[in-house]
Amino acid sequence: GAVVSQHPSRVICKSGTSVKIECRSLDFQATTMFWYRQFPKQSLMLMATSNEGSKATYEQGVEKDKFLINHASLTLSTLTVTSAHPEDSSFYICSARDYEGANTEAFFGQGTRLTVV
């Protein structure tokens, strides 16, 4: 099946710094990628939809200036957590679809565990 690679798998950063997470589709092109967030023992919540060549669409309650998304190519989307705080510590997961229409599975990256100290 299609592969989505996410990097880094875990990162620890100091409060106030910014962290960039990369999501790559390795063997297919993805015009749309999705970013999710998961708190411990909870489900995944969609944060934003990343569109190649245009601005990302953010879900209600997600600060676009806090979570910067760039989708510069058909195989790469990045999520930057700016001025990170301990409450931003979470598991971030990206996904992409290899489009054949609406009824296709979504492929997920391995996730990035962010810890802000």
Next chain:
Amino acid sequence: SQQGEEDPQALSIQEGENATMNCSYKTSINNLQWYRQNSGRGLVHLILIRSNEREKHSGRLRVTLDTSKKSSSLLITASRAADTASYFCATAESSGGGADGLTFGKGTHLIIQP
């Protein structure tokens, strides 16, 4: 918004037994997908069932979909210790045309006792 609701939230069974998890959702969907997540790791896609399908099989997995009740079930037969994980249903809404992200349920944490 979170629309999928799984039950039970936690399930512990003996190895070899069957495990059944249920999921309910609220909106019209194109498809419903089941995923597995091992602790602290990414998601593994298990099976996708389209809105016009009622049942689907894949190995030891059996998924049903009842669009009139807006519910789905995942059955894992002859469970193994390696099946211990969290299982999530996720829906793709029909209004999205494939461009929307998935809406995940809260998940069922399955423990298989050896």
